[in-house]
Amino acid sequence: xxxxxxxxxxxxxxxxxxxxxxxxxxxxxxxxxxxxxxxxxxxxxxxxxxxxxxxxxxxxxxxxxxxxxxxxxxxxxxxxxxxxxxxxxxxxxxxxxxxxxxxxxxxxxxxxxxxxxxxxxxxxxxxxxxxxxxxxxxxxxxxxxxxxxxxxxxxxxxxxxxxxxxxxxxxxxxxxxxxxxxxxxxxxxxxxxxxxxxxxxxxxxxxxxxxxxxxxxxxxxxxxxxxxxxxxx
Amino acid sequence: xxxxxxxxxxxxxxxxxxxxxxxxxxxxxxxxxxxxxxxxxxxxxxxxxxxxxxxxxxxxxxxxxxxxxxxxxxxxxxxxxxxxxxxxxxxxxxxxxxxxxxxxxxxxxxxxxxxxxxxxxxxxxxxxxxxxxxxxxxxxxxxxxxxxxxxxxxxxxxxxxxxxxxxxxxxxxxxxxxxxxxxxxxxxxxxxxxxxxxxxxxxxxxxxxxxxxxxxxxxxxxxxxxxxxxxxxxxxxxxxxxxxxxxxxxxxxxxxxxxxxxxxxxxxxxxxxxxxxxxxxxxxxxxxxxxxxxxxxxxxxxxxxxxxxxxxxxxxxxxxxxxxxxxxxxxxxxxxxxxxxxxxxxxxxxxxxxxxxxxxxxxxxxxxxxxxxxxxxxxxxxxxxxxxxxxxxxxxxxxxxxxxxxxxxxxxxxxxxxxxxxxxxxxxxxxxxxxxxxxxxxxxxxxxxxxxxxxxxxxxxxxxxxxxxxxxxxxxxxxxxxxxxxxxxxxxxxxxxxxxxxxxxxxxxxxxxxxxxxxxxxxxxxxxxxxxxxxxxxxxxxxxxxxxxxxxxxxxxxxxxxxxxxxxxxxxxxxxxxxxxxxxxxxxxxxxxxxxxxxxxxxxxxxxxxxxxxxxxxxxxxxxxxxxxxxxxxxxxxxxxxxxxxxxxx
Numbered sequence: 001x002x003x004x005x006x007x008x009x010x011x012x013x014x015x016x017x018x019x020x021x022x023x024x025x026x027x028x029x030x031x032x033x034x035x036x037x038x039x040x041x042x043x044x045x046x047x048x049x050x051x052x053x054x055x056x057x058x059x060x061x062x063x064x065x066x067x068x069x070x071x072x073x074x075x076x077x078x079x080x081x082x083x084x085x086x087x088x089x090x091x092x093x094x095x096x097x098x099x100x101x102x103x104x105x106x107x108x109x110x111x112x113x114x115x116x117x118x119x120x121x122x123x124x125x126x127x128x129x130x131x132x133x134x135x136x137x138x139x140x141x142x143x144x145x146x147x148x149x150x151x152x153x154x155x156x157x158x159x160x161x162x163x164x165x166x167x168x169x170x171x172x173x174x175x176x177x178x179x180x181x182x183x184x185x186x187x188x189x190x191x192x193x194x195x196x197x198x199x200x201x202x203x204x205x206x207x208x209x210x211x212x213x214x215x216x217x218x219x220x221x222x223x224x225x226x227x228x229x230x231x232x233x
Numbered sequence: 234x235x236x237x238x239x240x241x242x243x244x245x246x247x248x249x250x251x252x253x254x255x256x257x258x259x260x261x262x263x264x265x266x267x268x269x270x271x272x273x274x275x276x277x278x279x280x281x282x283x284x285x286x287x288x289x290x291x292x293x294x295x296x297x298x299x300x301x302x303x304x305x306x307x308x309x310x311x312x313x314x315x316x317x318x319x320x321x322x323x324x325x326x327x328x329x330x331x332x333x334x335x336x337x338x339x340x341x342x343x344x345x346x347x348x349x350x351x352x353x354x355x356x357x358x359x360x361x362x363x364x365x366x367x368x369x370x371x372x373x374x375x376x377x378x379x380x381x382x383x384x385x386x387x388x389x390x391x392x393x394x395x396x397x398x399x400x401x402x403x404x405x406x407x408x409x410x411x412x413x414x415x416x417x418x419x420x421x422x423x424x425x426x427x428x429x430x431x432x433x434x435x436x437x438x439x440x441x442x443x444x445x446x447x448x449x450x451x452x453x454x455x456x457x458x459x460x461x462x463x464x465x466x467x468x469x470x471x472x473x474x475x476x477x478x479x480x481x482x483x484x485x486x487x488x489x490x491x492x493x494x495x496x497x498x499x500x501x502x503x504x505x506x507x508x509x510x511x512x513x514x515x516x517x518x519x520x521x522x523x524x525x526x527x528x529x530x531x532x533x534x535x536x537x538x539x540x541x542x543x544x545x546x547x548x549x550x551x552x553x554x555x556x557x558x559x560x561x562x563x564x565x566x567x568x569x570x571x572x573x574x575x576x577x578x579x580x581x582x583x584x585x586x587x588x589x590x591x592x593x594x595x596x597x598x599x600x601x602x603x604x605x606x607x608x609x610x611x612x613x614x615x616x617x618x619x620x621x622x623x624x625x626x627x628x629x630x631x632x633x634x635x636x637x638x639x640x641x642x643x644x645x646x647x648x649x650x651x652x653x654x655x656x657x658x659x660x661x662x663x664x665x666x667x668x669x670x671x672x673x674x675x676x677x678x679x680x681x682x683x684x685x686x687x688x689x690x691x692x693x694x695x696x697x698x699x700x701x702x703x704x705x706x707x708x709x710x711x712x713x714x715x716x717x718x719x720x721x722x723x724x725x726x727x728x729x730x731x732x733x734x735x736x737x738x739x740x741x742x743x744x745x746x747x748x749x750x751x752x753x754x755x756x757x758x759x760x761x762x763x764x765x766x767x768x769x770x771x772x773x774x775x776x777x778x779x780x781x782x783x784x785x786x787x788x789x790x791x792x793x794x795x796x797x798x799x800x801x802x803x804x805x806x807x808x809x810x811x812x813x814x815x816x817x818x819x820x821x822x823x824x825x826x827x828x829x830x831x832x833x834x835x836x837x838x839x840x841x842x843x844x845x846x847x848x849x850x851x852x853x854x855x856x857x858x859x860x861x862x863x864x865x866x867x868x869x870x871x872x873x874x875x876x877x878x879x880x881x882x883x
Binding site for chain 2: 016018019072073094098099101132143144168171176178179183191216225229
């Protein structure tokens with residue numbers, strides 16, 4: 001008997017508690033009462049990150065482009081990325097459009113890391129233009145340095161065979177599958193072997209920056225091809 | 234290449250420096266930028282409204298009117314602007330396409346006017362962005378339907394030479410086509426109505442005779458109802474068999490919903506015929522009679538609205554499912570709560586949770602029969618919460634269903650989602666064809682052209698060269714140079730699908746015969762990367778020829794690589810000898826430049842019937858059409874008029 005009384009009374013209490021809570025919540029929802037201090041909805045969360053680059057003069061000083069070239073570059077840049085920064089997905093999209101037959105996303109990922117010098121996950125116009133300045137107007141030493149930086153994925157100063165293999169596979173991925181002769185699975189590996197045979201002078205399995213630069217400077221083909229894009233802008 | 238990212242091409246080319254240390258072969262020479270590149274503002278005067286934009290913006294899409302040299306036709310020398318006598322409002326969206334790379338369709342615009350503008354400016358409508366594409370397609374379809382309806386009204390749509398079967402099927406599907414079909418339509422409708430009515434009246438209690446108590450009419454006038462039923466079923470059976478006979482695809486017809494309804498409607502009668510006088514199954518037999526009510530669904534052939542309702546329910550399946558699911562959840566919750574709340578009170582109707590389900594459903598749907606009411610206070614509190622929440626839960630999905638129905642009804646939707654999928658695929662395919670026409674296949678095309686260029690340079694025929702160099706903008710040549718560099722880095726080449734499959738075929742079948750021995754010795758002085766290039770198939774010049782079958786077999790036959798010799802003599806003299814030139818000249822060629830590409834020419838084993846050789850068969854649209862060649866014969870022919878010798882490679 002007592003149990004039954006407790007049961008009914010218990011349930012009654014529960015019912016009343018539920019009612020009270022529900023009405024409080026309803027009032028809170030209607031905005032009539034506020035529970036905590038910071039409940040003011042920060043609905044105006046900051047929209048997509050915007051970025052304005054530094055002035056033309058500063059960029060002119062930092063890079064080797066002149067005013068007009070910077071203007072053209074910025075116009076093109078801003079057209080594709082109105083917010084002023086490129087994130088990795090946009091970067092991959094843009095780069096993939098130049099290689100319709102293959103998959104350029106892996107190589108674009110490595111490129112993105114090479115351009116994003118401050119490692120904040122996005123390439124701003126300054127990063128973009130400084131990278132381009134090295135690539136197009138830099139000395140051969142600087143270009144080789146940049147290339148080494150690209151290959152050295154974990155930025156430890158050594159290029160290992162695994163890193164090179166990743167890069168090589170990314171490059172071969174860009175070709176796609178419709179190639180002549182047919183791409184075999186170990187073609188990248190063979191290419192890496194050739195590369196290491198050429199570059200790794202002391203045969204310690206890694207290529208350091210000095211070995212790399214030395215070897216490239218002695219190779220006529222590479223020297224010539226480094227100058228290939230000097231008149232791109 | 235999507236020209237919207239043309240601005241990033243310098244970046245892509247700069248990034249190619251990353252490939253340089255890895256490459257083993259020398260890189261091709263970059264295309265020269267002869268023009269002094271000054272970006273100038275272009276004024277476009279469209280019916281008086283002046284638009285201005287950069288020249289490079291328009292150059293992004295070289296296959297449209299504004300991006301190509303076609304706009305020179307509209308150039309006004311005095312005012313130094315391009316004048317177009319077109320609608321300036323539509324021109325806004327077209328110019329925005331160049332600026333942003335996305336084509337939008339403004340809603341206020343008439344669809345046919347917009348289409349005309351697009352055609353004038355050379356833009357394919359498939360490029361319309363996803364945001365506006367639905368609208369565009371809907372309007373286009375409505376327009377097409379309007380035109381179609383106009384046409385249908387005018388013409389007599391009976392096609393000649395329709396078989397009897399086809400006529401019947403058409404008569405069944407569209408009752409308006411002939412009077413016979415109309416008669417049939419009304420007769421079947423009438424009999425469906427009769428059948429349903431008899432089923433209903435069968436159960437009504439007829440007047441009580443003095444002898445027996447009230448019995449339903451069906452048992453009183455058994456014979457009459459039986460005859461009625463038989464007649465109806467006969468008609469339905471005949472109709473079903475006729476439809477089955479006339480259906481273009483019988484299997485498809487048998488699987489369709491309407492025919493299943495037909496079968497279900499007439500089945501019980503036959504089962505009843507079979508198993509009368511069997512006491513045990515008479516109960517089941519009575520249940521089967523329920524299926525007779527399905528005859529009412531046969532009306533959906535006669536009523537468009539009914540079909541739309543059915544379709545709506547099918548398309549709102551997810552909303553209905555959500556409604557059902559949420560209701561079930563709420564029912565279980567509240568039933569449990571009510572059961573425990575009412576457990577204490579005496580003589581309560583809430584004997585178990587499933588028993589409370591009934592109360593919950595009745596309360597949530599606001600029916601409130603009153604056969605079960607809570608007596609405790611807690612029960613009443615929870616009961617009121619239950620009814621309030623019931624209203625909310627049911628009210629939520631219903632407007633969605635209603636709006637769906639109204640939309641479908643108004644649109645008179647015919648195409649179902651599967652057809653929309655096909656259109657999407659077709660559209661994507663068209664865009665891909667139109668755009669990749671200027672990317673990788675453009676690259677492959679330009680490689681052939683380079684080949685041609687080399688030959689022409691060698692043979693010194695300038696006017697042909699100029700013809701071939703047209704239409705290659707600087708942007709394109711730079712992009713192709715980039716792809717060329719990639720080829721050199723990886724020492725592999727891009728080929729198109731067709732060739733790739735052939736190569737796969739060759740390697741698997743192993744029917745790739747060796748090169749003719751006289752040229753295999755050429756492999757010696759050439760570096761490893763270039764040897765691979767040397768074996769490239771390029772029957773592509775022939776792929777544009779109608780001689781496709783011959784080309785297919787030809788490529789599997791004897792193919793050999795030939796380096797183009799830089800012969801000093803004009804080929805039309807002793808060209809055969811020039812082909813057989815010594816290999817020491819080959820080394821010279823390689824040093825000359827990496828632009829020389831290789832070609833495959835099938836060298837006929839019987840050289841006697843030819844007097845000329847060398848040169849390559851160019852794409853037919855740039856030259857006079859080639860004289861037809863036999864499939865197997867090594868046809869080498871000359872044109873006496875030009876200096877260039879044509880060889881149709883087999």
